[in-house]
Amino acid sequence: MLKLDIRTKIFILLIANVLMFKMMTVNIHLLVALCFSLYLGISSNLKRMARFFGIYLFFTAYEVFFAHTVTLQVVDSFLLLTGLMFKTLYFPLCAGMALVSSSKVSELICFLRSIKLPKKMIIVLAVLYRFFPVLLTDYRLIKNSLKMKGIGISRGYYLLHPFKFFEYIFVPYVIISTNIANELSVSCLCRGIDNDEKPSSYIELKFNKMDYLVMTIVLGACCCIMFLR
Incomplete structure (x- = not known):
């Protein structure tokens, strides 16, 4: 399990909230979602990670492959709206669960x-x-x-x-x-x-090498994603 200072986890949560409002392509969003899912898995629980990422993959697959093939418009609209809400909140949801479940x-x-x-x-x-x-x-x-x-x-x-x-x-x-x-x-x-x-x-809060490494990677990745067009 990844041991990080609570300030690092709060920093990751803030980055997740920033990325939540960034418009991304399906592929980039999937890549970022995979990173946050892995962060949740190594910080908290692998079963929880698999369950949430499985739901994410379902909504993504439906949006890409099946959104325009369903004959019932009510079902199509409901699944698309639910998928949009879930995928929008997915980054802060993973970061928040990792924070709460791994910190005292x-x-x-x-x-x-x-x-x-x-x-x-x-x-x-x-x-x-x-x-x-x-x-x-x-x-x-x-x-x-x-x-x-x-x-x-x-x-x-x-x-x-x-x-x-x-x-x-x-x-x-x-x-x-x-x-x-x-x-x-x-x-x-x-x-x-x-x-x-x-x-x-x-309780003594103190950064270690892993905290600095994780924050540098997260901040660098966030800057790259924010400047993507």
Whole structure:
């Protein structure tokens, strides 16, 4: 697994957001998407990388080969719009998942304190940083508990029964989300994140050779892509 400083990962996330608005050909976009997918795989999880890149390849293949052969215009428009949204957000999505899944909240807090961010904003960002990974874990727990009762075992079950999705998953998910937000906020406050005294930390942020190498490569590649016509 690639070990990078959290500042390097935030830098890559910023570059991903810049590239998101750059118009590219299909081939160049595919090449950049492959690079961000590999970054996600070596920083976080290979299975997650394969799943997301597989979805990307599906939308790309549909756009190139099948977009004008579907007889139902509604299906064609839906898939093209969904593919456009997914491919537009793909770069920051990969960079964001790599950041969240491979960095600790203590590293984020240490970085935010180093740039003199207000304490209230640090609390909000720290809670949001841990909120979505915890939500994904609870979503899996809800689905597993329903499968133990024989609900949602087959693939596409909730597509065929959308009202049951809202009843069995969405409603408890919303309730759990509220409780998670409260618990994470209390956890941050209990750790003294709002203390007025000068904070101490055992986390030391420090760049190594790999950080400098990765940032140089990413910045150079970004400049080349931005000046392509």
